[in-house]
Amino acid sequence: MSADRSKFVFVLPGLIVLVAIILFPLLFTIRVSFSDWDVARPGLDWIGATNYLRLVHDTRFWESFGRLALMAVGSVLLQYMLGFGLALLVWREVRARRFFRVLFLIPMMTTPVIMAVIWRTMFHESLGPVNDLVRLLHFAPLPWLSQAGLAMMSIITVEVWQWTPFMFLMLLAGLLSLPREPFLAAAIDGAGPIRTFLRVTFPMMAPISIGAIIIRLIEASKILDSVYVITSGGPGTATETSSYYIFIRGLRDFQVGYAAALSFTYLVIMAISLTIIAKVLARAMLVRDRA
Template identity: 70%
Template sequence: MNFKHKYLFLLPGLLVLLGILIFPIGFTVRLSLSSWDSFFPGLDFIGLENYTRLFTDDPRFWESFQRLSFLSVTTVFLQYTIGFALAHIVWKEILFQRFFRVLFLIPMMTTPVIMTVIWKTVFHESLGPVNDFFSLFGVTPLWLSSEALSKVTVIIVEVWQWTPFMFLLLLAGLLSLPKEPFLAASIDGAGPIRKFVYVTFPLMAPISIGAIIIRLIEASKIMDTVYVLTSGGPGTSSETSSFYIFIKGLREFQFGYSAALSLTYLIIMIISLTIIAKMLVKLMIRS
């Protein structure tokens, strides 16, 4: 039987795939081989010049990448820990369980940029309420203008905003766990800690890995929080890769070079996230 007509049915999907995935990536590759900027608009061909510049003459990108790695690993670790704890709390039958389930989701439902503006006001060193409180003890921490604390502030805002996402996934995972292993553990006399370590946590490992990877992918794109809170400052101390690419592309209008940065960043992320996923599987499931 001739099934050639099946290609006709696949065609719409293929066209969409081509339009929204293949073409932009292909165009970005081509763009990265050009010198397109505000003065020379157009797809000329300069070979690997942008990549050479990136690998030999742009330490700022690599510094921003290191910073990004630190920020994303730290924020996702905190989000996972806090999210798991919160999910665990409302998994049990507690008073106002539904209220808390909704309450814990609210940060995720707010608009990130608007919430970051509010956080910026809250952490404003001379006018914000946080320092009003700290000034009672004679200190005024520089939340946004100290090299170290500006990163802490970014982490606080990110954790506040995205812990609910982790909470939601982990709660869904907890609710789908089978009851039998817990009953068996109870019969064997296991207490709550043992149950968590030997039953809950291993059973939750596949979902945990999925949640961590999803959040790592999202966290590695961190941009709006940095843009609003610190603009990457003071100096370059809170500048991340995506913010740096934004500066090169849409502030300095170096389209060709920012395309090379984006592709390099994409490849690094694919490789590193694959490695991280394998490590997590080894660590959380096999052990």
């Protein structure tokens, strides 16, 4: 057996597992999406594109995409800015640097659904500490979870709190891997901290920034537990995201075939959107690097 072939033999088991894990569920979902499997009709019959035609007219599904976009983009941008700021803070020699690095990571280590319950209690409009604080500042208590805009903001806050540490971790790793020479050169040229950040640090961090943003966008677009616990998609449908809507249709209503069609459509849309976003980010951030 040639060396090339033997390589394949070693890779094959892993490849088979990977295909089984990734491809089979995907193909099965596609097959289910062409069936009428629901609470009254178990099994994989064939109904053609009926589910896909139905979802074209499902305004609740398309509206949930709009909310998802707002929630995901809003929270990831905030996470990026905060994460970058915190990473810059502990990148340089500061006192208790190790302590702060661990401290900033704690929210990410907590269980999302448990934290969502705790945040829900904090935002509780009559019993939660957030409104106690608002009252201390002599403002009227706010309807954090029962007014559309504030409910959206509350969920974004929870997401930012939970996932900024991920950004922090990625960006800190990026900062620590940067070569020292460009910074020395900038210092010799007399560049101040802002100029150094804009002309040296930020452009050199562009590739890792794009990676971190895309990874977080993928994760944020699947947001479910926070919405489920904090608002159940309400008030009305004001915080209902695509994944929550698919969850309702699939697991609550048990419309398995239709939920599969929604899931596959969601996957295609997300794949296209994220590819476009990655390209746009790369063009915006890497062009600046070349300039």
